[in-house]
Amino acid sequence: MKNLVGSAVAALCLLATPAFANGYPSSGRAIDQLHPAADYSDVSAGRPLALGIMRARANGFVPSPLMQAYANGVLQKLLRGIALPASFQPQVRVLASPEFTALCTPDGTIIVTIGLLEQLDNEDELAFVLGHEVSHAIYRHHEKDWAKKAQYFAVVNGAAVQGVADAMIATGAAGGSDVARGLDVAIHLSRLSANVLGPQMSQNQEDAADALGFDLMVRAGYDGEAATAVMDKLAQQEAEAAAAARAAHDAAKANKHGGGGFSLGNVMGAVNNAMSGNWTDVAIFAFDTYVDNMSEEAVAHHPAPERLKLLSNYAFKQYRDTPPTAPTPLPWAEGNRTKDGMAMTAMLAHYAAAENAAAYIADSSQGTPDSARSEVTRSSTAPTSDHAYTQYVAYEYYDKNGNKQQSEAALMRAANGPEASWEIYSRLIDLHMARNDFAGALKLMDQAVVKFEDSPVLLPKHIQILAASGDTGGAQALLPKCKSYKIDELYDACKKAAGSG
Amino acid sequence: MKRNVLLYALAGAIVFSAAPALAADDCPNVTGNAVLSARTPEVDLYDGPTGKRIKTLDDSKFPKCLAVTQQAPNMMLQVTIDGQPVWVPPHMVNYRLLSKKPAICRNLAMGGDSTKVGATRSLNEDCPKPKGGSQ
Numbered sequence: 001m002k003n004l005v006g007s008a009v010a011a012l013c014l015l016a017t018p019a020f021a022n023g024y025p026s027s028g029r030a031i032d033q034l035h036p037a038a039d040y041s042d043v044s045a046g047r048p049l050a051l052g053i054m055r056a057r058a059n060g061f062v063p064s065p066l067m068q069a070y071a072n073g074v075l076q077k078l079l080r081g082i083a084l085p086a087s088f089q090p091q092v093r094v095l096a097s098p099e100f101t102a103l104c105t106p107d108g109t110i111i112v113t114i115g116l117l118e119q120l121d122n123e124d125e126l127a128f129v130l131g132h133e134v135s136h137a138i139y140r141h142h143e144k145d146w147a148k149k150a151q152y153f154a155v156v157n158g159a160a161v162q163g164v165a166d167a168m169i170a171t172g173a174a175g176g177s178d179v180a181r182g183l184d185v186a187i188h189l190s191r192l193s194a195n196v197l198g199p200q201m202s203q204n205q206e207d208a209a210d211a212l213g214f215d216l217m218v219r220a221g222y223d224g225e226a227a228t229a230v231m232d233k234l235a236q237q238e239a240e241a242a243a244a245a246r247a248a249h250d251a252a253k254a255n256k257h258g259g260g261g262f263s264l265g266n267v268m269g270a271v272n273n274a275m276s277g278n279w280t281d282v283a284i285f286a287f288d289t290y291v292d293n294m295s296e297e298a299v300a301h302h303p304a305p306e307r308l309k310l311l312s313n314y315a316f317k318q319y320r321d322t323p324p325t326a327p328t329p330l331p332w333a334e335g336n337r338t339k340d341g342m343a344m345t346a347m348l349a350h351y352a353a354a355e356n357a358a359a360y361i362a363d364s365s366q367g368t369p370d371s372a373r374s375e376v377t378r379s380s381t382a383p384t385s386d387h388a389y390t391q392y393v394a395y396e397y398y399d400k401n402g403n404k405q406q407s408e409a410a411l412m413r414a415a416n417g418p419e420a421s422w423e424i425y426s427r428l429i430d431l432h433m434a435r436n437d438f439a440g441a442l443k444l445m446d447q448a449v450v451k452f453e454d455s456p457v458l459l460p461k462h463i464q465i466l467a468a469s470g471d472t473g474g475a476q477a478l479l480p481k482c483k484s485y486k487i488d489e490l491y492d493a494c495k496k497a498a499g500s501g
Numbered sequence: 502m503k504r505n506v507l508l509y510a511l512a513g514a515i516v517f518s519a520a521p522a523l524a525a526d527d528c529p530n531v532t533g534n535a536v537l538s539a540r541t542p543e544v545d546l547y548d549g550p551t552g553k554r555i556k557t558l559d560d561s562k563f564p565k566c567l568a569v570t571q572q573a574p575n576m577m578l579q580v581t582i583d584g585q586p587v588w589v590p591p592h593m594v595n596y597r598l599l600s601k602k603p604a605i606c607r608n609l610a611m612g613g614d615s616t617k618v619g620a621t622r623s624l625n626e627d628c629p630k631p632k633g634g635s636q
Contacts, residue, residue, distance in 0.1 A: 122574065225576045228592045309540070312592040316541040324590060326551050327575050 022310055023207020029318050030208065031082075031215035036138050040088040043106040043140065046147060050105035051093075052453025053150045059096040059389040060421035062114060062351075067094055067344055070331055071112065074123060075130050078216040090134050096389035096421070098355050100237055104133040105150075106142035114351050114389070119233060122327035124217065124226030131213030138212070141205045154457050155490045203302040210311050214319075223325045224315055231311065234304035347383050354379040354390040361396050372397060380410065386417030388424050395427060415444075422452055426461060438469035456485045463497040472498070527597060528566035536580050537595040539563040544594060546587040550577040555587065569596065 025033055055061060062068075071092035079090070090108035098115040105111070110133040112126075120126050136142070143149070201209070210227075218224045331341040332348055353375040360367035360375075367375075376397045379390040391414035398407035408431055414424045425448040432441035445462050452458060459482050466475040475498040482494035528535045539560035546556040550573030564582060571579035577588045578596060 124575075223575045225591055229576050232598075308592075312540050315592050316543075320545070323554070324547065324551050324575055324577055 023204035023209075024211045024310060024314055029215050030211040031219065034082075034138070034212065036082075036084050036088065037140055039085055040108070040137075040140075043108070043137070043142070044087055044089060045107075047105075047107035047109060049147050049453055050107050050109055050150075052451075052455055053147065053154055054093070054095065054105065054109070054111055055419070056154055056422040056452045056455045056457050059387075059392050059423060060419045062094040062096050062347075062389070063387060063418035064094065064344070064347055064383075066340055067117075067347065068092060070340070070344065071110075071126070071130070074127055075110065075134060077220050078127060078131050078134065080220070082216075084138070088138070090137060092130065096351070096387065096419075098358075100233065102129050102133050104136045104142075106137065106140075106146050108134065108137035110134060110137075114348070117330075118348060118352065120330065121229060122226060122333070123330055124222040124327045125230050126330070127217040127220060127222040128213055128227040128230050131216035132209045133213075135209035135212035135216070136201060136205065139205070139208060141201055141209070151456055151485065152487050154455065155485070155487050155493075206302045206307065207310055210307055211314055214311060214314065218319060218322060221325070223327050224319055224322065225324060226327060227311055227315075228308065231304045231308035235308065343383065350379040350381075350384040350387075350390055354384075354393040357397055358393045361393070361400055380413075386413050388414045388417065388419055388421035391417070392421070392423055392427075395424075420451070422448065422455070422457060425451075429461060429465065433465060433468055438465060441465045442469070456482070456487070456490055459490065460493040460497040463494050467498050475499075531566050531568050533599055534569035534572070534578075535597045536567040536569060536578055536589060537597055538565045539593065540595050541593045544589055546582065546589060547577065548588070550575055550579075550588055552588065558582075563594075569598070572598070 024030070071094065075090060075092050088108060090110065092110045092112060094117065095111050095113045097113040099113050100116050100119050102110065102112045102116055110130055112129065112133075116129065117126070120129070214224060214227050217227065329336060331338070332345040333341075336342075336345070356367060357372045357375040357379065360372040376394050380394045384390040391410045394410035395407045395414075398404075398410060408428075411424055411428050411431070414420050415428055425444055429441045429444050432438070432444065442465055445458065445465055448458055449462075459478060463475045463478050463482075466472075466478070479491075479494055479498060482491045485491075527537050539558070542560050544558050544560065544563045545554045546558065547553065548555045567580040567582070569578050569580060570586065573579070573588070576591045578591055578594070579586055579588050581587070
């Protein structure tokens, strides 16, 4: 893992744009020096694979054509009049994930999260985020093996989530409330890491994207100070995250080298005093994996306060005479009573309710049974009655309360919806396997293989089904495929699933 | 909810690395939000959040530790210089915004219910709670 990251960082350094100091132009505006590639066909061809990787993360994309059309409209406004070849076809997709983050895949698909949309104050801020991300694609910042690395992160974190989920099923009520709670927190942590982990950009590339993103937004008539606001939000998140990550990492490190019994409660206690208790090895493994990934990935990123300093200097030099303007409200801003605005507002409200219910499921001190029930009920109705995110939360809520019928119904609603996630498929497969319905499990797996572009994330589960159904030959036959990805964690998980690990 | 924020913050650490903490003794005489100092070589002063530039101060002449009297939706900050209220672009100054901005109570209510409820995290926690349930 460390070697992979080290190589990635080294490669990114070599790729840094030479004409730009600190990623910014040494003089003039980035947009005036923009020379897009003549052809983006090669990266555009990778879109199905990129979408498959993203779709297998978190709870997939938010199936809202309205929200997508709105975000794409902002993106088109940014790029209007920019000479880009027809082969460059950027688009925006909304990921059902609560983190404040955005990313771009090599083909120009910009992924923004629900958590980001919720925390933006105006369209101008969204414009800066989209401008920044699309700049990465215009500049072709992604490494050639982006997909391979992205799959690596998906596999490693998918394995961690699955490991904890399996342990939860295995321990069940016999594990005791502390164990169950520990596993539950671990799975949420692992899932969060799976949501956001991915190949990172170098500092110079981030700066270059800040500069061009800023140019694009101001050129489109947005207020440049919105970029300052976005950087402030990033900085705030960084400050909180840094303290929590340091505490978690120190505690995990002390455990590794200190000997004796491990108390995940101590780790979490350092992060949040509310947690305590001794938990199982599986939770420890999942948490350690999470912390390792977190600390390694944090190494190369460019802190927001530094980025803001550079951006301020750029705005001062290049946009001094551009007067401040009033920001454009988001469609879901207070007071917007348009039909589209109300529809997007309603959808976001349901995601917010589901997030609150998820928080209660992970930690019952964050709500009451009544409030959680109310939020699950609310988020399970239209317009999100078949959304993977809201239904996964409903599944967890009902499952935790022993209501197996309702929990499976929630999964089925999502599976029949427009954007069922891998987690939905995975849990449904678990339910079929628990009933020894291997034919049903394999049928779901076949659907998933098509839907998620034959993602390697699916392989261990696929092998698990085959092995459990007695098709050991079929299970063994998939092992070379696992090995072909050259991801040790994947091969180990596959061997374990086949019963030979 | 705080714990929830921490979980998300932990995940955020993967993407965003450490930020330097604000020094605790920056402008201790100003309570609340403050413009600490100039960030850029010169600071432009405006007569409104979307108004006209009325004056420019060299960074050496820009006063330190000014109390922020208002913050506009576009983030412009109102301070008083030489007895005159003026607006400064935030990118031109170092500032400290201790208190949260007013909660953004998006109209997340459903089905014609005019009750405003917030989204899940810090921006909206001061918003009114929905009827018959919790936020």
